[in-house]
Amino acid sequence: MVLNPPIIYLNNAATSWPKPPEVLAAVTQSLTLPVFGSGRTTASQGEDYITLARATLSNFLAAEPQEHVVFTHNATDSLNILIQGFLTGKENGCHVLTTALDHNSVLRPLHEFERQHRIQLTILPFAQCSVNPAAVEAAIRPDTRLMVMTHGSNVLGSVQDIQSIGEILHDHGIYFIVDGAQTAGHIPINLQKLPVDAFVFTGHKALFGIPGTGGFYVRDPELIAPVRFGGTGTDSFSLLHPREMPERFEVGTHNYPGLASLAAGVSFIMSTGLDIITAKADRQTSFLVRELKKEPNITIYNDHPSLPIVSFNINSLENDDVGFMLARAYSIIARTGLHCAPLVHKAIDGGKGCVRLSLSWFTTDEECRIAAKAVREIAADADSSVGSS
């Protein structure tokens, strides 16, 4: 199917599109034969997509051993499993840290525990798009047990210093969960070297998988209690859920087409070269920022994003109206509003929200030129003509 008129898709920080042809082929292929899931079929033919995806992700993220890579539905699902699993059995009222940069996938589970008086929550502010490691250290209390934070802001495109923050937290024996939904697939991640206890990824953004894929890496599974129980295709005589990895956290039938897509997407990144992908994204992002800065009534919220995300407002217009105009008059798909990160917006735009353009490997230079021109045209027109008619 060809879209008519063709669209310029700049909402890749939500869900990437298009997917590499290899991903589409893998999904088709995965549905061509009966699924092969060890312990769940007598079939011997067909690709073992679960093992393939686990090995691919393990290699890509330097996450060892590979059984500690767990598949879930998405990053939100992963964060719920990890947060609930970590807090199970902990003393009521223990102290947890997070940041104002975080997504509702982190904030809402933590607020739910706070509402139930299970934790005391401290939300650290950010400055110049980043959370200062010194502020993390200053917020630590004797009863602090956990910190959950984003690796890369989905609004500001800023990558956080999780190396320094992780070292500080580990010096105090605090468990560290990092949400890598926006960074996995955009920047190199080496989980052998990063001081994190658990790292969350999603499949449908920069890793080029289809929606409904994601997962996490957990360094020591014993520190996270399983919160879901059921069929695993293993040790079926036991009425207790297995504690081995990865069955400890993977329950029920896997998303075979999804995992086929995720393995193919990550393989595409590795064969293309992450350094090449990153260099192109940096160049195009800098171009967009440079162009938008030429209009005095455009406010850009991060002049130097490390991820291919450019968030802005046109000063006299509602962000929703700008998104509407881009979509209807220019066929440019962006995202507007709060981006599920309300505390970021509270800090940068008074909670009104903004317009976000987010790129992928498949975004062309020409598309960036058209998008920049469109935003500038709207801004210039708004500057001269907004008013009652």
Add this chain to the structure above:
Amino acid sequence: MKEFLLDAPVTREFFSYLGNFGQVEALPNVGEGFYTFEKTDWFSIKGFIGDTTLEVRFKKEVMDLTVDFLYFLFSSYREGTMDLSQLKQREQAIGERVRKNLHGYD
């Protein structure tokens, strides 16, 4: 949010007509002309001149009171000079109920 499909393209005159019932703003040089209409506490409308669709956002809490007025507003529009008295009467009656629902007074 609801998208309304109209049986004729939107004109500037249509938005001028809406201006009798709320605030209209325009960016006339974007596309064929981008227009917004805001009726505070009721609904907002946005669209382009020449399109046959309009996007409408209702205030959820009072949508059951205001949605009929929107249909009435759309279906009453005619080119040329119009008698708005019936629309204004209905607007006033619904407005009292909207204020009572949202703010607790008439």
